[in-house]
Amino acid sequence: MDLRIFTEPQQGATYDTLLTVAKATEDLGFDAFFRSDHYLHMGDADGLPGPTDAWITLAGLARETKRIRLGTLMTAGTFRLPGVLAIQVAQVDQMSGGRVELGLGAGWFEEEHKAYGIPFPKEKFARLEEQLAIVTGLWATEAGKTFDFHGTYYDLTGSPALPKPAQRKVPVLIGGHGATRTPRLAAQYADEFNIPFASLEDSERQFGRVRAAAEEAGRAAGDLTYSNALVACVGRDDQEVARRAAAIGREVEELKENGLAGSPAEVVDKIGRYAGIGSQRIYLQMLDLDDLDHLELISSQVLSQLS
16 A cells, blocks of 8 residues: 655645655655645635645656655646646656656636636536547657647647657546546546545445446556545544644544544554555645644554555
8 A cells, every 4th residue: 555645735835845745755755745736725724825836846846856756636637738738747757757647637626717817618527538638649659750639629730749758658647536437537548546535435436437447448457556535634642633633624523534534553444444445545635734743653653554
């Protein structure tokens, strides 16, 4: 079971804060540092000092880290043209020495689009399908050949399909709860399927849909990695768990129901239950980025038991 650190910088974080967390992620033995791709805070957070761009952040971290994987859960397809995104991700992959992964989704948070003047189209999922075809098609085009794509929303003619990533293939993550189109898209394009903030029962059901879609598409179901994203709130005792829950504005019992919360032993047990339904990787949503002791505790008393 891989454990990855997943951050939500739109809630309020500077680049320096993210760099500190990413370096701790690497030093403490976690597999990867991922971040969301949003430009507006959610809920009661003030979002200060303001948003940071996902791929600019990852470019910086690519030069400041050595081992950990770097990626997005999920890049919003509404934010970037697919040809430009392919260039951005390939360049950051080169800057990292081949450690980048691309989580790509349709985009959903209409308020942030209004706040920053970003078009919010109705047909987001159909656009996402074309975006995935273009990004993966550009990377897969042989050097010296050109790439063409003529779709409903995007039209590329004679693209040199450059630059190429450092990796032979940048892993692509697709995720979500959709019962039909999401599994089909994952079966066609994904190296990893991620379901965010889902129960054991919902995760098992969705993994089953993706496995079936993969086999229907002529892929082995085991070709994909299956993962969960879950909020983390771990403490050495009940008082520490309660303090960490209060710091992120959540209730302990709700976190235990919907996330990974409680003592290290409780969290290890619940991760084991996710592993039992086929989850191979957990993205730990860390909402208090100033609490580095939280990361150290998870590393020493949760990650150590899983490895």
